Amino acid sequence: MSTASPVIELDQVSLSRDGVQVLTELSLRLDQSRIGLIGHNGSGKSSLVRLLNGLLPSDTGRVSVHGQDPGRGPEAMAATVGFIFQNPDHQLIFPTVIEELTFGLRNQGCSVSGATEQALALLRAHGHEDWAERPVHSLSEGQKQLVCIFAVLLLEPGLLILDEPFSALDLPTRFRLLELLHGLPQQILMISHELDTLADFDRLIWLEDGRVRADGTPDTVLSAYQADARERARSLRLGRMQPQASEA
Numbered sequence: 001m002s003t004a005s006p007v008i009e010l011d012q013v014s015l016s017r018d019g020v021q022v023l024t025e026l027s028l029r030l031d032q033s034r035i036g037l038i039g040h041n042g043s044g045k046s047s048l049v050r051l052l053n054g055l056l057p058s059d060t061g062r063v064s065v066h067g068q069d070p071g072r073g074p075e076a077m078a079a080t081v082g083f084i085f086q087n088p089d090h091q092l093i094f095p096t097v098i099e100e101l102t103f104g105l106r107n108q109g110c111s112v113s114g115a116t117e118q119a120l121a122l123l124r125a126h127g128h129e130d131w132a133e134r135p136v137h138s139l140s141e142g143q144k145q146l147v148c149i150f151a152v153l154l155l156e157p158g159l160l161i162l163d164e165p166f167s168a169l170d171l172p173t174r175f176r177l178l179e180l181l182h183g184l185p186q187q188i189l190m191i192s193h194e195l196d197t198l199a200d201f202d203r204l205i206w207l208e209d210g211r212v213r214a215d216g217t218p219d220t221v222l223s224a225y226q227a228d229a230r231e232r233a234r235s236l237r238l239g240r241m242q243p244q245a246s247e248a
């Protein structure tokens with residue numbers, strides 16, 4: 001794993017997509033081990049994490065991820081940032097688990113035998129050596145998500161970014177994944193609408209309209225976020241009731 005300082009820094013970063021401003025003058029220094037990113041739909045969470053792994057370029061400002069400039073693009077960032085998508089099918093491209101796991105290592109110049117050895121060792125360490133030759137399509141959603149995590153762990157990135165990794169998973173699988181994530185040495189930045197999965201995190205950032213609405217421990221940020229969501233739900237209900245009242 002990289003020994004670079006595990007710090008993500010954004011300085012006055014703005015980003016627009018299709019001409020719409022998505023992030024506005026965002027400045028953050030993230031050096032905690034477990035960081036959660038929350039916010040209502042469209043608040044800019046996915047855009048922010050895609051900026052960190054080089055999938056989206058910023059319009060203005062400076063971004064540094066463990067000393068690397070994501071402006072170099074996602075391939076150059078692969079050794080620094082492991083990215084886990086919400087839907088494993090967007091990530092998994094090979095027929096078998098072992099092919100999937102060895103691809104990244106081979107890309108980094110590792111021999112077939114060396115890559116296979118490392119992949120088998122990782123599967124063995126997690127009690128899944130029997131998965132090696134399994135067709136990826138035969139795995140459950142939770143098993144596929146684990147394979148995605150194993151694939152990025154083999155590249156030993158300093159940062160793992162997970163964009164809503166739990167949405168398709170049942171509760172036991174969610175617990176199993178959370179346990180695995182909490183045991184990893186990597187810095188973790190995770191987007192989740194499942195707020196209970198973030199309760200043990202060191203820090204939560206609440207994004208709203210591309211700006212930081214709140215930033216602090218789960219205790220403080222989650223209660224404010226839930227109160228805001230309840231207030232929004234209440235005004236939505238009132239909004240629906242208005243036409244009926246005027247009809248009366």
Ligand SMILES: Nc1ncnc2c1ncn2[C@@H]1O[C@H](COP(=O)(O)OP(=O)(O)OP(=O)(O)O)[C@@H](O)[C@H]1O
Nearest residue numbers: 017018020022039040041042043044045046047048
């Ligand atoms: N591919 C895209 N092209 C153009 N605009 C996009 C694209 N994806 C998202 N956006 C816009 O960027 C803004 C932020 O979206 P983003 O996906 O970053 O939000 P989010 O907080 O991750 O939302 P959600 O919780 O719904 O996943 C929204 O206004 C959205 O419409």
